[in-house]
Amino acid sequence: MKRENIVGKFGKDIFPNIDKKVIEEYGSVALNKKSDSFKFYSFDLKKHFLVNAFSSEKNYFIVLFEDITDSIEKETRLNKLLNYQLIVRKINYLINYCKDEKEFYKKVCDEIIKIDGVIFAWIGLKSKDYMVKPVSYSGVLSDYLKSIEIKCDDSPLGSGPTGKSIKNNENIIINNISIDESFNPWKEKASLYGIKSISAFPITYEEEVIGALTVHSDKENYFNKDIVNVLNEISNDIGIGIRKFIDKKKIIDKTKELEDTIDNMLSSFSKIISLKEPYTGNHSLRVSELALIIGNEMKLAEDRLLALKFASFLHDLGKIFIPSEILNRYGKLTPHEFNLVKEHVIKSYEIVKDIKFPYPTHEIILQHHERIDGSGYPNGLKGDEILLEAKILAVADVVDAMISNRPYRSKLSLDDISEELIKNKNIKYDERVVEATLKILKKFELNNIT
Template sequence: MPVPDGCLILSEDISDYKLAIEKVTYLYSLQTAIRNINQLVLLADDENQLYQLVCQELGKLEWIRLVWIGFVERGNYNVRPVAHAGFEDGFLSSVRITWDDSEYGMGPTGMAIKTGKPCIVQDTAADLTCRSWREERLKRGYVAWAAFPIVYRGNIIGTLNVDSAKANAFGNEEMAFLEEVSRDIALGVKTLRTLAELEQSNRMLREALRSTELTICAMLERRDPYTAVHEQRVSLLAVAIGKEMGLPEDKIEGIRIAGVVHDVGKIAVPAEILSKPGKLTDEEFNIVKAHVQVGYDMMKTTQFAESILQAVLQHHERLDGSGYPRGLRGDEITLEARIMAVADVVEAMSSHRPYRPALGIDKALEEVSRNKGILYDSEVVDACTRLFAEGKFKFE
């Protein structure tokens, strides 16, 4: 019985529709994989995790039999696998893949490294460049093979390698997709290595600053042991105040350093003035007051943060403008300096001085409380008095 023309056309339409749906579904799966890989690039903690997560994501695609990432070894021209997913079954450990001019460097992986371009073998059985691996590949169902260079700072550091069980598996869509994945991997490598370099730089800077800090402390201790002890105690109290105020860790670390070095300028003050048991003359007091500017000038050539330098310069400023060296008022004084001012006064009054005995912590807290909002920052004073009232801090 003949098929009516209309039915034949309808059948063809349905077939075309199914093919179109399959194509759309397939392309959507590639887009989904790209989105997922983009997220993995941002979330990976290190390179090894990045490579493995990308391989695992690609391994979910039905047309990929094996995916692996290989790293270029410069000395021996080998390609070292660092991650893989899919059906591997010992293949990567049983074969040699290089990027030299030997037969082991003529496959897609070696050629992608040497040329800097994607390289494809659509059918292992028919391609002469695959003869070194043909048997091992075919018995595992690796028919088509493509490799994509991973480029970092202009250098090829490795390849993304994909095997499919189907001949001619790598069409335009697959090639564009995998090229984008290789670029994503390169971006992830760049991000992770840049972060590692920044961390290394930060670590070196912290070590340099710590070394400078220790040098300053040693200089002060040799010059004036009292000032060295005073700075350490001021630093401890200032940090406790910062924590009580809920300041972030980076600001608290800056306060700690500022406390340790805030009186470094006293190195320029003659010892007989620093240790004078009686009242200072106006001329002597002016010499002492210059220590904040001297300290700032000494430290501004270092790599200490500006907030630390300003705390050194401003810790004798007062809210009403009666302080020195610039007579700053209110919020013109940095928070770090306002904290330092309270910690400095409390420690100094509660400790022995060459010209008087210790006045005690109660007198010190009474002084800052009486002048709260006048000379000293109210929030800082409140935090300081709470620390002592609630037993959260005491000088050793």
Template sequence: MNEEMIDKIKYAHQEWLCALDAVSSPIFLHDKDFRILRCNKAYSQYAGIPYAEIIGRAYYELFPKNDGPLPHCTEALEDPLSEGSEEDVKIEDKLFHSKGFIIKDEHGNYLYSLHILEDITEQRQIEEALRTSEEKFRALVESTNDWIWEIDRNGNYTYASPRVESLLGYTPEEVVGKSPFDFMPLEDAQRLRGEFQKLITKHTPLFGLENTNVCKDGTIKILETSGLPFFDKNGVFAGYRGIDRDITERKQSEVSLHQANRALKTLSAVNTALVRAANEGELLKNVTDIIVQQASYQLAVVVYADENPQKSIRPVSAAGMDITHYWAEDITWDDTEKGQLPVCEAIRSGKTQICHNIACAIGFKGWKESTLSKGFASNIALPLNNTHRTFGALCIYSTEENTFDKEEIRLLEELANDLAYGIMNLRARVEQEQHATLLRQSLEQSIQTIAATVEARDPYTAGHQHRVSELATAIAREMNLSKEQIQGIHLASIIHDLGKIHIPAEILSKPGKLNTIEFMLIQTHPQEGYNILKEVKFPWPIADIILQHHEKLDGSGYPQGLKGDKILLEAKIICVADVVEAMSSHRPYRASLGIKPALNEIKRGRGSWYDPSVVDACLKLFEEKRFKFSTTHS
């Protein structure tokens, strides 16, 4: 071997030693007795001993320190076929991965062992942290109430958390490979597939997408889907990861709340209609309109149960459609084949009848095809009860199945009770009004009879009281008094001179001027009229009006000399009407003075004798509205 070759070998050896020293992991060579033949700087640093003191010493005395060589090192030397071995070694607070290699010559004879100690402490800590994190994530995934999933770019599930089984009844294995649309009703799947494809194409995040799913047992669950797109290491869209949350109960609560609010608003509107209704027909029309227009039910019908031999059910009001083309004339509340509809049973039993699904209802046999053809799917019949019987029912129809839940039924029952009460109230009011009308007619006939009796004794003033009543009521209307006040003035006017029945007829019909005693006797007629009527219970103060109809504002009138506000307005009106009629009519002691002097008289006494507002109303009647007495003056 020439000198140049020797130099190259030395240079290569030096390069190998430099390469070993550049490695950060401890590396050493040992013989069969485990004595170190060579080592790199890293080994010297870990052993804490200079290189010169290491060579020739057993490595287990230096690093890693132990009672003997590493087990895998011994096993490798004892196995003639072994080319090396490895194991993890804990050295103080660090973990090393020890690898040993058997170096042999070209004949297979052992030369030495190469040992590398790699510090894997940080790597194992990372692996442990990752494992812990994975366990926590797995526990979270498996314990959460949400179904966690992953789909690929084609929209097929590649992962489904165990929650899917308790949610839909399918195992994760049954879900993987299928698409979300495989679990939806056909109509929903067809509707959502296109929308979902648009979102996937644009890689749009999914937030709160509501969708209906059919469980393995056939039940329905409503899920809320949210997810984010993910991409592979090359930035290519790979699919979506997300969650599905069961919102079935929430949606059911929302529907129940909506239905309860709908029923409450309907109830409130119906109660307003009850208060404002002037008659029964108006009430029923308003209530059925409210149920359809405000509550969005499709049909509302009020029916009455007739007490005839056929026990007919008669529709009286409806909204939503013309019931003459729908309601069967032969429906009866008798327990026969024609009386099996919910409305029939509601009238018979006096209890609410609910049909959640008309298509499956036995009671709709014979009417089912017609009812379903109108789009109706559910129905409720609410009895209308009075204290004696069920006199009718309120029927409400919906185009959706299972429309009426417990709370809505309770509120609709309250509505039906209020409606029944309102109907009976209006009927009672009509009866009372009819009774009151009869009483008023009887009262007026009696008063007219009394007036005729009075005027029969005084032929010269025949018709005077009627004419005074005519003018007095016209003044009252001009003053915008209430109907009740006008009626009282009318009746009081007709008999305002009732007390003259106690005045001798010869004085009443005396053609000449009355003397003082006779005039004083005439002045007693208001008191005498009061005495006759004071015990009679009129709806108006008739006796007091008659007593005061000759009083003057300044107290100069009779019989009590009352002043101003102490005099009833009704008496003030009759007083003015009495003066105008008397002066414009013929009297036994003089001819008629005419209307003009009569009006001048009340103008002269305006504010002193006569009430200004009454005078002004009277003048307006004659001067602007051309008032004339309808009966001929005597």
């Protein structure tokens, strides 16, 4: 400022927009003969100042202004960059935290909207007819987004920032929508909603542009290099997130497919045993269902339930080595024949022992005829020597035998089965397994009455 523009004039004439509080500060310094130091922003000069005011004589004061605009702007920029980095870090965390892409898109938009100056952010994916369909948004312009149509082809509706970003795989920055002709189809509506500037960033999956992140501001010239860099990084992260969610879904689908294959194989094994011992019907399948119900009632962990399922399906597989006439004998077996039947446990174990199960499935099979009091076979194990899963399988096995008709007897009633379990609780069968099974039988009875 020149000397002649200042000397002899009132402060408010030189700086018409000066803050009233600043004038009061000077007044206080002059009237009280004190010194003061403060920062202020001059809207007239568009600069930040550090002001040192002091007075050596009442009613007079001297002011020294130090232009600190550069350091303030650097500090402001640094704070903004730190804030941007925090948002990027949060989005990287969301990739692993969100349960699906829908939640991820929403949370990403919610984070972007926290950036000062952003009034709306949305993610759009292109469809087969080149329409850009919003999949998520955050901010105050949802009505605006619902009211417009955006494409990513060569039509006028594909000439906007989002369409062009997808079509050309490039960042599009419009820092003043009122002078950008490509934005004409949406200009009127966008102005009504207070939009001044827009940017769009392509989202890619496997090297193909599949959509875009579009961000709106109510300030002109809002999208400087710093904000563009951070939004570009976020759009890359959205692509990484999408890949991760698609991969995760593929793994889940493949795992499900594999589980179905295993289930089919297990059912086939079950059928093989049924052919050998026709009167038991699909015994292994039913035992498996009952064992899992008991296991669930006892709140067993998922991996233990899976082991129980495998073992239940395969526990009697060794029966294929026992002559059918012995297995299907109506009358009493000789001790020798009974010993042959008992061997099915070892045979079942031997068939599956080389299969690599992630759980002790072999042991559960080997122990399914063991009893708490040591009266079982093949090893006469007692109490805690027997795996809990084998104890569950043992009860499921005998309950299924009791609820099925046999050539030599009719099926037992639920009361008779409960009585048998209670009688042998802590003798043949584990107490907790019996209690869980009794609860299930009670529920089954109630469901069948009502």
